[in-house]
Amino acid sequence: xxxxxxxxxxxxxxxxxxxxxxxxxxxxxxxxxxxxxxxxxxxxxxxxxxxxxxxxxxxxxxxxxxxxxxxxxxxxxxxxxxxxxxxxxxxxxxxxxxxxxxxxxxxxxxxxxxxxxxxxxxxxxxxxxxxxxxxxxxxxxxxxxxxxxxxxxxxxxxxxxxxxxxxxxxxxxxxxxxxxxxxxxxxxxxxxxxxxxxxxxxxxxxxxxxxxxxxxxxxxxxxxxxxxxxxxxxxxxxxxxxxxxxxxxxxxxxxxxxxxxxxxxxxxxxxxxxxxxxxxxxxxxxxxxxxxxxxxxxxxxxxxxxxxxxxxxxxxxxxxxxxxxxxxxxxxxxxxxxxxxxxxxxxxxxxxxxxxxxxxxxxxxxxxxxxxxx
Amino acid sequence: xxxxxxxxxxxxxxxxxxxxxxxxxxxxxxxxxxxxxxxxxxxxxxxxxxxxxxxxxxxxxxxxxxxxxxxxxxxxxxxxxxxxxxxxxxxxxxxxxxxxxxxxxxxxxxxxxxxxxxxxxxxxxxxxxxxxxxxxxxxxxxxxxxxxxxxxxxxxxxxxxxxxxxxxxxxxxxxxxxxxxxxxxxxxxxxxxxxxxxxxxxxxxxxxxxxxxxxxxxxxxxxxxxxxxxxxxxxxxxxxxxxxxxxxxxxxxxxxxxxxxxxxxxxxxxxx
Numbered sequence: 001x002x003x004x005x006x007x008x009x010x011x012x013x014x015x016x017x018x019x020x021x022x023x024x025x026x027x028x029x030x031x032x033x034x035x036x037x038x039x040x041x042x043x044x045x046x047x048x049x050x051x052x053x054x055x056x057x058x059x060x061x062x063x064x065x066x067x068x069x070x071x072x073x074x075x076x077x078x079x080x081x082x083x084x085x086x087x088x089x090x091x092x093x094x095x096x097x098x099x100x101x102x103x104x105x106x107x108x109x110x111x112x113x114x115x116x117x118x119x120x121x122x123x124x125x126x127x128x129x130x131x132x133x134x135x136x137x138x139x140x141x142x143x144x145x146x147x148x149x150x151x152x153x154x155x156x157x158x159x160x161x162x163x164x165x166x167x168x169x170x171x172x173x174x175x176x177x178x179x180x181x182x183x184x185x186x187x188x189x190x191x192x193x194x195x196x197x198x199x200x201x202x203x204x205x206x207x208x209x210x211x212x213x214x215x216x217x218x219x220x221x222x223x224x225x226x227x228x229x230x231x232x233x234x235x236x237x238x239x240x241x242x243x244x245x246x247x248x249x250x251x252x253x254x255x256x257x258x259x260x261x262x263x264x265x266x267x268x269x270x271x272x273x274x275x276x277x278x279x280x281x282x283x284x285x286x287x288x289x290x291x292x293x294x295x296x297x298x299x300x301x302x303x304x305x306x307x308x309x310x311x312x313x314x315x316x317x318x319x320x321x322x323x324x325x326x327x328x329x330x331x332x333x334x335x336x337x338x339x340x341x342x343x344x345x346x347x348x349x350x351x352x353x354x355x356x357x358x359x360x361x362x363x364x365x366x367x368x369x370x371x372x373x374x
Numbered sequence: 375x376x377x378x379x380x381x382x383x384x385x386x387x388x389x390x391x392x393x394x395x396x397x398x399x400x401x402x403x404x405x406x407x408x409x410x411x412x413x414x415x416x417x418x419x420x421x422x423x424x425x426x427x428x429x430x431x432x433x434x435x436x437x438x439x440x441x442x443x444x445x446x447x448x449x450x451x452x453x454x455x456x457x458x459x460x461x462x463x464x465x466x467x468x469x470x471x472x473x474x475x476x477x478x479x480x481x482x483x484x485x486x487x488x489x490x491x492x493x494x495x496x497x498x499x500x501x502x503x504x505x506x507x508x509x510x511x512x513x514x515x516x517x518x519x520x521x522x523x524x525x526x527x528x529x530x531x532x533x534x535x536x537x538x539x540x541x542x543x544x545x546x547x548x549x550x551x552x553x554x555x556x557x558x559x560x561x562x563x564x565x566x567x568x569x570x571x572x573x574x575x576x577x578x579x580x581x582x583x584x585x586x587x588x589x590x591x592x593x594x595x596x597x598x599x600x601x602x603x604x605x606x607x608x609x610x611x612x613x614x615x616x617x618x619x620x621x622x623x624x625x626x627x628x629x630x631x632x633x634x635x636x637x638x639x640x641x642x643x644x645x646x
Binding site: 036092160161162163164166167169170171173174175176177178179180221224225226227229230 | 396429432433434453454456457458460464465466469470471472475476479480482483484485487488490491515517531535
């Protein structure tokens, strides 16, 4: 395959693909915790808030070294996250208001500084505007190294602190009672989230980065009921989105990387929401239809049992469909009877009348005697 | 009794506890002494500060003033002696985890940093599940549990904490008669082992059957002491206001002889 050869051989494509996959992996894994803690919007605030950090880092140092810019982004994002916590704790504002406030303040400041830098020249050449919507093509080996080191660090801490983070996410009050320093663990987890976000900013951009926090986690939640699998799966979904998005945007001219990655991630999410085996919309609909059919069939069976139980031998008391139609079920009796026949609960006689089998009599007795139409 | 027993006799001593949410006092100058080895009910009308009292004792709500001693020493030094059953509705039961995992959380404090629960912890968790009648549910996803089962899981998690003083916030809330009976048996079990259990309780009709001590609360402490002396209509009127008269009508409560068929009436559950 040409593409595969390109992935291995083409330096730029390889860098871009690896970088995008790495950012997806880390943001997906951390996003799982953010989503479970109902902090999806914190990711949004942090990523927008990183912009002034990036620009300031450039203004102060005059350098475009990835590590410097990422550091600036991280500091600003971190300040924003702690700012949200502080506002919630000390004022009467609720979390959503605090998030909105911090996000817009930081982002506004970021845009202001950005236009300032661009006016004073050296400007868009500095390539800072790529942080707005992301530009994977600009990734180089240095960026990749920075992302790899930071990402590995984040995932290592996540693994080490697994049980503390898990308890914090499920029941922070109980965590406090068993003696965990809840606030410090909270700050640590938030810091990891900030790092996960900033390593993706160059590629995806501050505007869309929060989708990489939310989408893979939301998709993964559909497929599993275990935290461990959820985090791994969210990471995998994130990595796949990054990889596919990067490859698509590099092979189709003028396709921007960030938005493409996000669209791949959201496509995965939509698919999961619809088609996941137990939590999916389709599965749920099918379940409901099946249940309704069973309930209706049970009603018909109960009717037939009531009629048959007035005979000496209930198994040998065939009744006409028209009789059953006058009873509780109404229309659709024949379909119900065929459904029941499929389960060997009723059989039809050659003359078209229906009677209960032995199993049917037992089931009917169960239904009537308050085992309940279950 | 020797001197050492004397000093350890009080399981919980709360002095001058005051909690305020923005200017408005939720708890005002509450004193509370709970002798060890008792089952104590904290009762009061809605908004009386029952949950806040428990949370303030446990350091989950910052107090404006006050001091809390657990078995004679400040709470901060005695955390390992304390177990907690929060209100069932305080967590997200759709969280992706299993029953056994939730119970294991009761050991997280004792495990220390980074260490994962091992075989010993798993055995403790399974023993606790056995005790609350949930042994068959160990690997069940928690979103599949009924309200009563959720409550049992929370109790099992508290049991593995192996605490000397337990705080339980409305453990009878929304559970069926059978689970209520099971919980009461469990409480009495804990008392028989010399442990102290402090329960936020709602049902006036069952207090005399379930508890030894009662604290009546309405922002201030109205009364606290052995049920026989404290659970009087006078004190109830002080705590709940005038409407309590007919509530206190003594009802012959013998909740749920197990296994009775047919309709069961719950005289003790009817509340205005």
